Amino acid sequence: MQKEKIIIILGQTATGKSNLAVKIAKKINGEIISADSRQVYVGLDIGTGKITQKEMKGIPHHLIDIVKPKNKFTVAEYKKLAEEKIKEIISRDKTPIICGGTGFYIDAITKGVIFPKVPPNSKLRKILEKKSTEQLLKILKKLDPTRAKNIDSKNKVRLIRAIEIAKALGKVPKITAVKPLYKFIKIGLYLPQDKLKKKVEKRVKKMFTDGLLNEIKKLKKASISQKRLSELGFEYNNPTYEKVVRGTLQYAKHQMQWFKRDKEIKWFDASKKIFDIIMMKL
RNA sequence: GCGUCGAUGGUAGAGUGGUCAAAUACGACACGCUGUAAACGUGUUGCCUUCGGGCUUCGGGGGUUCGAAUCCCUCUCGACGCA
Numbered sequence: 545m546q547k548e549k550i551i552i553i554l555g556q557t558a559t560g561k562s563n564l565a566v567k568i569a570k571k572i573n574g575e576i577i578s579a580d581s582r583q584v585y586v587g588l589d590i591g592t593g594k595i596t597q598k599e600m601k602g603i604p605h606h607l608i609d610i611v612k613p614k615n616k617f618t619v620a621e622y623k624k625l626a627e628e629k630i631k632e633i634i635s636r637d638k639t640p641i642i643c644g645g646t647g648f649y650i651d652a653i654t655k656g657v658i659f660p661k662v663p664p665n666s667k668l669r670k671i672l673e674k675k676s677t678e679q680l681l682k683i684l685k686k687l688d689p690t691r692a693k694n695i696d697s698k699n700k701v702r703l704i705r706a707i708e709i710a711k712a713l714g715k716v717p718k719i720t721a722v723k724p725l726y727k728f729i730k731i732g733l734y735l736p737q738d739k740l741k742k743k744v745e746k747r748v749k750k751m752f753t754d755g756l757l758n759e760i761k762k763l764k765k766a767s768i769s770q771k772r773l774s775e776l777g778f779e780y781n782n783p784t785y786e787k788v789v790r791g792t793l794q795y796a797k798h799q800m801q802w803f804k805r806d807k808e809i810k811w812f813d814a815s816k817k818i819f820d821i822i823m824m825k826l
Numbered sequence: 827g828c829g830u831c832g833a834u835g836g837u838a839g840a841g842u843g844g845u846c847a848a849a850u851a852c853g854a855c856a857c858g859c860u861g862u863a864a865a866c867g868u869g870u871u872g873c874c875u876u877c878g879g880g881c882u883u884c885g886g887g888g889g890u891u892c893g894a895a896u897c898c899c900u901c902u903c904g905a906c907g908c909a
Contacts, residue, residue, distance in 0.1 A: 619862090655860090702859075705861070794853095
């Protein structure tokens, strides 16, 4: 049996992924699944550059606005939901198009990664957070010497998660991945540095005129704490134009850092006319 | 014009005779990442290097000293105060 085809649109922020995804969806009868770790939250619209109803042009979009910003959302949940959506869309005889810039989320689906079935344990985390990385490493060593050897020994977040898993399962299972069920076509969008910068500047300016500050006010009213807001991104942490531009540019760089390891991605310069070329490849 | 204070690496900002190529933070660059991922972490960040070191730096110039980012003189610029 031939594998179903799934199109992935990924790449740096502000390169026009959403737009391209909608165009492709129209042409090939597709539905879009977002791969953005922040657009899942209700109410984070302007700051995350969320696609508007109008921009969707009638194409169904999934995994946008699915949780309240108060609740934390994670990759594992994303993977589960996205895989459900993929099945659903295929059963409707349509093509799933995954579109977004969160590389970790995309890999979670396309690389068949299996996450250990250990949900975050906030109680345990709270206790562990108070300890130093040295102490944490010691604890992990006792529980799982192998993982302790390979882990990023100064990374608290990773250490805590490793301990969390080891406590629940006895040890941290080896990374496992299953063969993907689908045929993924990965299309990467990038912009030359100067063009990216201009695009980002324009976008951030628009963010402020569109009412980013107001959006933050609303979130605060909905009793989202300042701490939580800053977790949701620099746009939500006392943003200024300069801060957001710099942060976005840094983020774009970080995204490339992640994506460039994936040799399956076919890259396209988003400042050129690429739609027809991409369509030919699908 | 007089007086006081100040001038430090890409930026902010410590340092006030040796342990200073100069803390720290930010930025920049490189890299990692398996349930927080716009998160979290690591390395480099004057120049050269056979990686042992070598060389030139703390507004400019001059001096004191075995030794100066640190003390003195002077010039330039800036802030404030008095005229």
